[in-house]
Amino acid sequence: MLNLNDILNISTALLIAWSCSLLGVFLVLRKMVMVGDAISHSVLPGVVMAFLVGSYSSSSFILIGAAVFGVLTTIIIDFLYRKLKLQEDASIGLTFTWLFALGVILITVFADGNSHIDKDCVLFGELGLTFLDKIIIGGRLWGTKSMMLLLPLLLIVVVFVFKGFKGFQIHAFQAEYAQTKGISTGFWHYALMTLVSLVTVLSFESVGAILVVGFLVVPPATAYLLTKNLRNMLLLSLVISTFDVLVGYFTALHFDLAISPTIITVSGLVIFLTIVVQITNSRFKTVV
Amino acid sequence: MNSIEVHNLTVAYNQLPVLWDVDFELPKGQIIGIVGPNGSGKSTLLKAIMGLFPLSSGYVKVLDSSLEQMRSSIAYVPQRETVDWNFPASVKDVVEMGRYQPGKLFRKLSNVDKQLAVEAIEKVKLTPFMDRQIGQLSGGQQQRVFIARALAQGAEVYLMDEPFIGVDVATEKAIMDLLQAMRDEGKTIILVHHDLQSVTANFDYLVMLNTRLVTHGPIQEVLTAENLQSTYGGQLNLFSQLQQLIQTKDFPIREKGFEDK
Numbered sequence: 175m176l177n178l179n180d181i182l183n184i185s186t187a188l189l190i191a192w193s194c195s196l197l198g199v200f201l202v203l204r205k206m207v208m209v210g211d212a213i214s215h216s217v218l219p220g221v222v223m224a225f226l227v228g229s230y231s232s233s234s235f236i237l238i239g240a241a242v243f244g245v246l247t248t249i250i251i252d253f254l255y256r257k258l259k260l261q262e263d264a265s266i267g268l269t270f271t272w273l274f275a276l277g278v279i280l281i282t283v284f285a286d287g288n289s290h291i292d293k294d295c296v297l298f299g300e301l302g303l304t305f306l307d308k309i310i311i312g313g314r315l316w317g318t319k320s321m322m323l324l325l326p327l328l329l330i331v332v333v334f335v336f337k338g339f340k341g342f343q344i345h346a347f348q349a350e351y352a353q354t355k356g357i358s359t360g361f362w363h364y365a366l367m368t369l370v371s372l373v374t375v376l377s378f379e380s381v382g383a384i385l386v387v388g389f390l391v392v393p394p395a396t397a398y399l400l401t402k403n404l405r406n407m408l409l410l411s412l413v414i415s416t417f418d419v420l421v422g423y424f425t426a427l428h429f430d431l432a433i434s435p436t437i438i439t440v441s442g443l444v445i446f447l448t449i450v451v452q453i454t455n456s457r458f459k460t461v462v
Numbered sequence: 463m464n465s466i467e468v469h470n471l472t473v474a475y476n477q478l479p480v481l482w483d484v485d486f487e488l489p490k491g492q493i494i495g496i497v498g499p500n501g502s503g504k505s506t507l508l509k510a511i512m513g514l515f516p517l518s519s520g521y522v523k524v525l526d527s528s529l530e531q532m533r534s535s536i537a538y539v540p541q542r543e544t545v546d547w548n549f550p551a552s553v554k555d556v557v558e559m560g561r562y563q564p565g566k567l568f569r570k571l572s573n574v575d576k577q578l579a580v581e582a583i584e585k586v587k588l589t590p591f592m593d594r595q596i597g598q599l600s601g602g603q604q605q606r607v608f609i610a611r612a613l614a615q616g617a618e619v620y621l622m623d624e625p626f627i628g629v630d631v632a633t634e635k636a637i638m639d640l641l642q643a644m645r646d647e648g649k650t651i652i653l654v655h656h657d658l659q660s661v662t663a664n665f666d667y668l669v670m671l672n673t674r675l676v677t678h679g680p681i682q683e684v685l686t687a688e689n690l691q692s693t694y695g696g697q698l699n700l701f702s703q704l705q706q707l708i709q710t711k712d713f714p715i716r717e718k719g720f721e722d723k
Contacts, residue, residue, distance in 0.1 A: 203549060341567040344559050347549050354512040354538040355615075356530070357564045402595035404550045 182308075182318050183301055184423055186380055187437065189324035191415035193331045193373045194389035195397075199408050200335075200366055202394045203346040208263065209248060211387045212270035213367065214374035216247040218277025218383065221375055226284055237323075237372060244371020245364055247273060274383070299382030301433040323376050331369055335408065342366065343404055381434040388438035393418060396445040399452060418444060463526055465490045465619045465650035466511060471520035473503070473510050480506045484520070484675045489667060490618075493645050494652045495681075498671035499694050504654040505541070507671065508621045512538045525618060534563070537612035539622040542604055547597040554592045556607050557583050560614030582614035586640060602633030609640065620644070622653040638664050658690075 201210045217240040224239030247269055254265035307319035316322075335342065344352045345362040353359050370390070377386040393415035397407045422437030429436075464487045473481040481503040488494055496504050509515045511522050513529050524532040537560070560582065561575035583589055586606040591599060596607060605625055612620050626634050641651050642664070655665075668684050670676040670693040677684045677692075 203546075337568050340559075340562055340571075343551075343555075344562055344567075347551060347556070347559070348540065348545055350514060350544065351538065351540055351559070352562075353514060354533075355562060355564065356533045357562070357567065398550070402550045402597075403552065404555070407550050 178315070180423075180427070182321070183433065184419065186318065186321055186324065187301055187419045187423060187433070188416060189321060189328050190373070190377045190380055190386075191389050191393070191419045191437075192412055193324070193328045193369075194377070194386065195393040195411040195415040196331050196335045196408060197366065197370050197373060198390035198394040199397070199404075199411050200342050200346050201370065201390055202398060203404075204366075207387070207391050208266050209251060209367075210370050210374075210390045212251065212266045213244045213247050213370050214377075214383050214386045214390075216270040216273030216277075217243045217371050217375045218274050219243055219280055220277075221378065222277050222280040222284070226280075236375065240375030241368050241371045243273065244374070245367055247371075248364075248367045299378060299380050299385065299434060301380045303379075320376065320380060327372055327376060331373070334365065334369065338362075338365070339405070381437075385434050385438050388441065389415065392438065392441040392445055396441070396448050399445070399448050414444065415441070463490060464488055464523070465494075465525065466652065467523040467526075468507075468511065469520050469522075471507075471510060471522065472518040473506055473515050474518045475506070475515075479518075479673065481510065481671075482674045484671070486669060486675055486678045488650070488652065488669070488678070490650050491645060491648050492650060492666040493641055493664065494650070494667040494669065495665040496652065496654045496669045496671055497656070497658060497693065498676075500656070502672045502693075504656075504671055505623050508538070508623050508652075508654055511621060512536070534615065535617055536619045536621065537615045537617035539608045539612050539620060539625060541623045542601065542608070542628065547604065549596065551596055552593050553583060553588055553596060553599070553607050553610075554579060556596055557610045557614050560611040578616065579610075579614045582610040585613055586610040600633070602629040602637065605629060605633075605637060606640070609637070613644075617649075619650045620652065622651065624654050624656065626655065626657065 198207075198210070201207050220239035220241075220243030221236050224235040224237075227235055250269045251262075251265045254260045254268065255262045260268075309316045309319060309322060317325075341357070341362045344355075344357065345359055349359045349363075352362075374383070374386050374390075377389070381389065394407070394411045396414050397410035401407050401410055418441035419437055422440040423433060425431070425440060426433045426436035466488045467486075469485050471481055471484040472479060484503075484507065496507060498504050506515060510517060511524070511529075513522075522529060524536050529536070557579045558571060558576065561571055561579060580589075580592075583592055586609055588603060588606055588610060591603065596604060599607065609620075609622075609625070625637060629637065641653075645651055645666075665681050667679065668681045669678040670684060670689055672693050672695075677689050
């Protein structure tokens with residue numbers, strides 16, 4: 175039976191999945207998915223430093239720390255790739271592993287034994303534990319602490335993506351052309367990178383640094399295969415990620431599996447099925 | 463009034479000059495070709511005019527004002543290869559981008575904007591393909607989408623980077639007719655072109671470039687064997703260079719450039 179904690183967990187997973195799948199659409203179209211991966215890892219030192227400066231409860235510190243390191247990551251990658259002419263994938267691999275290693279060292283040295291932040295949690299997350307931080311005001315349950323951060327962030331992402339649709343669209347399609355029209359490509363680039371940083375850091379404790387990329391990539395990639403219209407791609411990405419989360423969660427519950435890996439596995443199966451259906455369909459068409 | 467003025471323009475890439483001290487003024491209402499061999503800086507010149515490259519020196523004027531003031535009056539049509547044609551966008555989506563303006567990106571397009579996009583699509587005869595995804599168009603149609611986008615912007619000056627690359631002869635003719643119709647409405651079309659054969663028939667004015675400006679002027683005046691030699695000379699092999707030299711100058715007994723000293 176579905177109990178209260180399940181509902182809280184599912185809500186958390188959906189909030190993450192929706193934010194990720196909207197932003198992921200533009201990462202996929204800009205061929206920057208691996209930069210998203212890099213950001214999800216290299217925000218770690220920012221998080222730990224913010225954690226050391228403030229306390230975990232002052233989440234604004236953590237968000238600022240993450241945003242700074244997320245944007246810094248893209249700046250370092252750009253610098254290595256464009257200025258020093260290092261290969262792009264080498265620049266990405268170099269930057270995020272280095273920053274992530276730094277973060278892990280910071281954790282082991284300064285925050286070891288602390289219940290709120292540890293290595294395994296950062297890497298893998300545990301969706302099944304997020305319900306522990308319940309917020310109860312006046313005897314009524316309002317949600318969990320991570321939901322209180324994820325919900326406003328989702329709203330920001332939704333407003334930015336749908337109100338600023340034209341900016342993200344023209345920038346993803348042809349940044350150079352946008353520039354000739356006097357559009358600030360830097361603004362749209364760093365807007366996307368900042369949002370990705372914020373989403374990934376808030377996803378840490380739930381899905382971890384490794385699997386958040388799955389949320390960023392797989393539903394948008396599935397949607398990309400299914401539609402040739404950007405607005406539909408965004409909407410479809412939301413629908414697919416919702417399906418992935420629900421099916422994944424209940425599968426995990428039924429077989430007693432880790433939740434977020436099951437969700438990603440399901441989303442992998444969904445895109446695999448999509449591809450199979452498309453191939454057989456096109457075969458069918460060419461035969462007929 | 464000039465469409466484009468470029469003065470003492472030098473652009474360097476990795477500290478190597480791609481354009482060196484280029485200086486010219488171009489007239490309005492003509493089809494102007496920029497020609498030169500590969501690597502002569504043709505595309506870079508367009509990008510430098512559009513502010514996409516930092517200038518090492520010199521300055522650019524568009525319609526006698528700065529680029530910033532004239533952004534809406536100048537439209538850039540990039541090379542077709544620079545785009546991901548699998549991008550989820552229809553012909554209409556792309557042409558409507560011509561109406562996007564900085565600072566208005568958070569607002570919806572007005573009906574006027576949408577109407578202008580539709581009219582531009584009509585002008586390039588792509589109306590039946592309006593809702594088609596751009597990847598499902600032929601090369602010539604894709605080029606016309608870009609032209610329609612520039613038209614939708616309502617620009618006076620059009621900078622086109624190799625619009626005829628990868629299109630067949632019939633399409634090339636269709637695009638050229640379109641450009642001539644635009645010219646006849648008083649628009650200025652400046653295009654980078656690699657193929658010298660089709661130049662004479664269609665262009666009014668020529669800029670000959672090989673890192674430095676070789677010459678520029680009305681096509682009848684500048685399209686001479688000598689100018690072609692100095693533009694493309696570097697590409698001819700040493701032997702044919704020598705042949706040409708012997709033909710014009712007899713056997714050299716002094717080094718060229720020291721004749722008068």
